[in-house]
Amino acid sequence: MSGLGQTLQIAPSILSADFGCLGNAVAAVERGGADLIHVDVMDGHFVPNITIGVPVVRSLKRIATVPLDVHLMITDPDRYIDAFAEAGAAMISVHVEVLPHLHRTVHAIKALGVEAGVVLNPSTPIVAIEEIAADVDFVLVMSVNPGFGGQTFIPRSESKVADVRAALDRAGNSAASVEIDGGIDALTVGRVVAAGARILVAGSAIFNTPDPERATRELKAAAARALPVASSPGSPAR
Numbered sequence: 001m002s003g004l005g006q007t008l009q010i011a012p013s014i015l016s017a018d019f020g021c022l023g024n025a026v027a028a029v030e031r032g033g034a035d036l037i038h039v040d041v042m043d044g045h046f047v048p049n050i051t052i053g054v055p056v057v058r059s060l061k062r063i064a065t066v067p068l069d070v071h072l073m074i075t076d077p078d079r080y081i082d083a084f085a086e087a088g089a090a091m092i093s094v095h096v097e098v099l100p101h102l103h104r105t106v107h108a109i110k111a112l113g114v115e116a117g118v119v120l121n122p123s124t125p126i127v128a129i130e131e132i133a134a135d136v137d138f139v140l141v142m143s144v145n146p147g148f149g150g151q152t153f154i155p156r157s158e159s160k161v162a163d164v165r166a167a168l169d170r171a172g173n174s175a176a177s178v179e180i181d182g183g184i185d186a187l188t189v190g191r192v193v194a195a196g197a198r199i200l201v202a203g204s205a206i207f208n209t210p211d212p213e214r215a216t217r218e219l220k221a222a223a224a225r226a227l228p229v230a231s232s233p234g235s236p237a238r
């Protein structure tokens with residue numbers, strides 16, 4: 001789980017894996033040091049794509065040894081939170097763009113014993129999370145427009161990560177992590193870690209390679225090299 005806001009975690013997104021052998025894909029990235037498995041749920045309404053739902057999360061829960069990080073890209077997450085929690089999600093993130101009662105939703109997720117995250121699309125300003133910043137377990141900054149794997153990192157996301165980190169700290173929530181999702185690879189990972197991202201989602205950079213285990217290990221090593229000295233592994237969190 002996200003733990004303290006400075007713990008570095010790699011979250012391979014199975015969106016880019018071969019759905020015909022998800023078990024092998026999960027095992028490979030776990031051998032490579034995956035800390036979480038990122039599960040992209042899309043409904044064809046909030047985003048143009050349709051992916052996977054509750055039964056797949058339930059199956060993943062049986063085979064994964066690390067927690068499941070479920071990213072809901074759906075128009076009505078309130079209807080499905082209970083089902084995803086029951087299926088085995090350890091973390092659930094919801095988009096602020098679809099939720100007029102975000103406070104209620106975040107607390108509903110937490111009441112199920114699941115870590116609650118809120119997600120900002122690239123065009124959504126940080127002010128949208130100011131009033132909930134003290135309550136969340138993590139904030140997910142989208143560094144592409146959600147819907148598909150393999151898109152190009154939007155450079156402005158780097159400063160947005162730093163601004164979200166600052167908003168969480170201002171709210172007294174230094175335990176919450178900043179997660180980033182979209183276009184994370186060997187070239188971009190260092191920049192976002194330096195800006196304060198600590199949960200790093202990567203799909204194509206891991207699964208569109210001949211060796212996802214090795215790609216996970218190398219991405220995690222590249223991320224660790226970018227950590228500020230004060231929060232390197234073994235040092236106390238700031």
Ligand code: DX5
Nearest residue numbers: 013146147149150183203204
């Ligand atoms: C995009 C999804 C991402 C996606 C990332 O809408 O939320 O999790 O799998 O894929 P890459 O790492 O290829 O950009």
Ligand code: ZN
Nearest residue numbers: 040071181201
């Ligand atoms: Zn995602």
